[in-house]
Structure formats: C-alpha cells, structure tokens
Amino acid sequence: MKQPEFLRPGDIIATIAPSFGVTTEPYLTRYEASIKNLKRRGYRILEGACVRKAEGVVASASPEERAKEFMDAYRSEAKAIISVGGGALMDEILPYIDFKEIKNLPPKWFVGFSDNTNLTFTLTTLCGVMTIYGSNAPAFFEKPLRLNQLDTIEMLEGKKSFAGYPKWNKPNFRKKRPLVPKPIKPLNRFLYRTPKIITPIGYKKPMEGTLLGGCLDILILLCGTKYDAMGPFLLDHPEGIVWYLESCDLGPLQIRRALFQLKEAGYFKTAKGFLIGRPLCWERDEMGVNRFNAVADMLSDLNVPLLFDVDLGHYSPSMPMKNGAKAVVSFKEGNLFIDYKD
Secondary structure: OEOOOOOOOOOEEEEEOOOOOOOOOOHHHHHHHHHHHHHHOOOEEEEOOOOOOOOEOOEOOOHHHHHHHHHHHHHOOOOEEEEOOOOOOHHHHHHHOOHHHHHHOOOOEEEEOHHHHHHHHHHHHHHOEOEEEOOOHHHHHOOOOOHHHHHHHHHHOOOOEEEOOOEEOOOOHHHHOOOOOOOOOOOOOOOOOEEOOOEEEOOOOOEEEEEEEEEHHHHHHHOOOOOOOHHHHHHHOOOOEEEEEEOOOOOHHHHHHHHHHHHHOOOOOOEEEEEEEEOOOOOOOEOOEOHHHHHHHHHHHHOOOEEEEEEEEOOOOOOOEEEOOEEEEEEEOOEEEEEEOO
C-alpha cells in the first residue's frame, strides 16, 4: 500500500469537481473562505477547470471533462487533491479514469466525502494508494478550523491519532432552526447540540487491521463491476479489514439489502469489526426494520464487534478516515479512538 507524502507549508493542493461544482450558496461562499484558510495555513491552491461549473447532468460538467480534471490534477505538482462536493453521478467518470497510469505515478492524497467514495475506494483497492474519506473543500470555512475540518487537514499533515467528538446535529434539526441561513449568513459556525452516544455490540478489545469503507450507497454501485477489486485486495491484506460504513439515500430496508449484497460478494470475509456511522434515515422505521437491526441482523453471524452511531456520516461532524492504512480502533469511555500505524 502506497502512502502519499504528508503536506508541508508551500505545497500545492488541487481542488476539483468530480461530482457537484460550487455554484450555489452557502457552498460558494464557504469555498472561498476555505481557500483563504488553506492559504493562511501555508498552502498554494490549484483550482480545476470544473470547480465553478454546473453544466453536466446533475454534475459540474460531462463525465469526460470531470475525469480529465482529475487526471490533470493527479499528473500535476499538487501533493493533495480535494473534491469540492458530493453529488449523485460521480460514477460516470470512472470509465475515463486511467487507473493503470495512476498506479505508475507518484501517489497523491485524494480527499472527498459521500459520492467521492467512487474515487476514495477505487484508488485504494484498484491502485493501492491510501486516500482520505473526509471533508470536501467548502467545509474548511470556519475560523479557526476545528473538529473534523481540523482533523482532515492534520491527517494530511501526518497526524496519526484521532478521537471522536462530543456532540453532533440531530436529524431534522435544520427544519426547526436552520444552522446556516441561505444565503444571508453562509459563514455561520455549526452548532452541535446532540450528545453523541455510541452503542457497542460484541466489543471486547480494540480492533486492529486495515481501515476501509465509505458511503454504502456507492459501495453497492461498485460491487460486481470492473472497478471491484476486493478479491485481490483482501488477499493482499491478510491482517483483515476494519470496515467503516455510512449511508445517504438508503433507508433501513435498503441498508439491510446492501449489507447482504456486500457480504455475499465476499467483502466481509476477513472483517475484524465495523464502525457504523449515523445514516440520514437515523430515526426511520420500516416495518420494524431500523438503523440498528438492519445492520446487526445482517452482520451478527460474522462474530466481530459493531460500533453504532460513531462520528461518521451525513450528520456532522464526521471523522476523517484513512483508507488502506493499518490502524487500531478503540472504544473507551463512550468515545471512538483511531491510532494509525501507517
């Protein structure tokens, strides 16, 4: 597994739009503020050609243009590439990504969240390059940086030990009191008010293995395609996998079906444990199936620990995760701790 060089002041960070671009509020204003923060930290910015576009089908540009933007960034002098947004149709760029060339190029960090699983997962499993499932570029707007924003940057800079956060945003909180009025105050700090409660099942001691995962919506999309290299990846990592999973559009029944699909495809045969994030369907119950039993019923026969409602997912803050890195994952005093060995 190849680990890219950690960032140092003066290095170049490329921003790209392989899914959505930044063309609406509050994301545009947050992006501008984030760029200023990254520059204050000492980094130079190389902005991709699609970042400020909304010309594609539910995307910044055509799949070919978005793929070219990514390849141009990977061939550039940038040390890291950060996506500016998630979305829905990033998978359509995959046929135009030259994964063979990437294997032969010096490794770079790619950072992205949600739909960006299309690259964070494939770059690790197909090309053997560590990636970071973490904050998209507009997320670095707060001053000073804190929580997941700061952790993502410090992970890029070489920090190896991370802990979860005390509070988060409860589902439907935006409907009662929008956290960031649009577009009047796009730079408001997030307010986290719901205490974090992690529920363990079968946890007895720290989990150790290679960390891997992403957005479940995208993993089932990749499963069984030519971009699915899990068989060889598992053979190359006999130490086993500590999986982290979260979901966006999937309801409880869909989560159950998705886990069945991945399990039957052999993804979990070397699993050492699972970190289950907070899904957007957090409070939903579908005919008696909820976020807990959808997962527990499907994975209990693996006899590995499960940690539910960890700081991961589409309810902020969400911890950055380093794909492909060996790590020790601990649960103590009600919190999650990850210590990377790579």
